[in-house]
Amino acid sequence: MRAITSAIFGFIFGAGLVISGMTDPNRVLGFLDVAGNWDPTLAFVMVGAIAVTLPAFALARRVRNAALGGPISIPDRKRPITLSLVIGAAIFGVGWGLSGICPGPAIVILTTATVKVSVFFAALVLGLWIASLVPARAQRRERDDALQNLIR
Amino acid sequence: MASISNALIGGALIGAASAGLLLVNGRVAGISGILGGAIRGEAGVWRWTFVLGLIAAGFALPAVAPYVSAFDINPVGSPTGDIPASVTTLAIAGVLVGFGTALGTGCTSGHGVSGISNLSPRSLVATLTFIGVAAVTVFIVRHLAAGA
Numbered sequence: 001m002r003a004i005t006s007a008i009f010g011f012i013f014g015a016g017l018v019i020s021g022m023t024d025p026n027r028v029l030g031f032l033d034v035a036g037n038w039d040p041t042l043a044f045v046m047v048g049a050i051a052v053t054l055p056a057f058a059l060a061r062r063v064r065n066a067a068l069g070g071p072i073s074i075p076d077r078k079r080p081i082t083l084s085l086v087i088g089a090a091i092f093g094v095g096w097g098l099s100g101i102c103p104g105p106a107i108v109i110l111t112t113a114t115v116k117v118s119v120f121f122a123a124l125v126l127g128l129w130i131a132s133l134v135p136a137r138a139q140r141r142e143r144d145d146a147l148q149n150l151i152r
Numbered sequence: 153m154a155s156i157s158n159a160l161i162g163g164a165l166i167g168a169a170s171a172g173l174l175l176v177n178g179r180v181a182g183i184s185g186i187l188g189g190a191i192r193g194e195a196g197v198w199r200w201t202f203v204l205g206l207i208a209a210g211f212a213l214p215a216v217a218p219y220v221s222a223f224d225i226n227p228v229g230s231p232t233g234d235i236p237a238s239v240t241t242l243a244i245a246g247v248l249v250g251f252g253t254a255l256g257t258g259c260t261s262g263h264g265v266s267g268i269s270n271l272s273p274r275s276l277v278a279t280l281t282f283i284g285v286a287a288v289t290v291f292i293v294r295h296l297a298a299g300a
Contacts, residue, residue: 119242
């Protein structure tokens with residue numbers, strides 16, 4: 001059941017990306033080109049989305065349990081603003097500015113089956129995979145330190 | 153120019169899907185997180201079916217509704233032209249987007265829509281950072297590098 005509802009929400013999300021213009025890299029770059037022929041329209045995508053999602057989060061905090069059972073996992077908003085958060089966001093910003101493509105649209109426009117989109121998506125998956133190696137190394141270092149302390 | 157009504161309606165659909173995944177499945181609709189979890193083999197078929205739903209929308213929408221005439225005369229799903237970046241640039245950009253969103257724990261959907269709706273200061277900081285840096289990047293590519 002969770003798999004089916006998730007597919008439906010994925011479809012609605014994708015439809016929203018297409019209708020709003022977020023899947024068109026030229027429009028996204030037009031939105032980001034503040035000093036050029038600036039097209040501010042895409043700011044309204046966020047306005048429309050947050051207008052619906054904001055009350056949903058307020059409701060989620062109250063009901064606590066998902067309609068299909070189990071707790072609703074709401075990220076802890078009090079988590080600190082870390083250097084890796086800001087550096088990660090900045091690195092994403094460079095990639096987004098170079099391409100005009102963010103992860104959701106990257107998946108939706110796979111259907112256009114062009115070389116450019118395929119290369120971007122493969123690189124995106126590679127980037128996600130490289131990042132998954134980083135915390136593993138940090139954890140290993142932590143474990144090594146713990147061992148060192150035990151020996152001492 | 154894309155139309156404001158299309159942007160608002162599309163945005164509301166993105167918001168409805170995010171709200172639905174949160175309240176029905178108990179999960180936050182952060183695409184980089186969902187995709188990252190799927191390729192790392194984390195538990196949950198829902199990650200893969202969500203991705204399939206996104207792909208299905210890419211297939212269905214331009215075919216079923218080439219024009220959302222009720223709202224606007226703008227074509228839906230038809231890009232306004234070729235992606236301006238070269239294949240090499242896109243390869244670099246893709247790695248940066250994947251690595252950056254994983255390190256920064258979110259993208260336009262996770263931080264920009266859900267995080268801000270969760271009234272999370274760190275998501276607001278992340279969102280302002282990636283939009284700001286992306287705008288600077290476009291400025292350099294279009295106005296500095298092009299003129300040099």
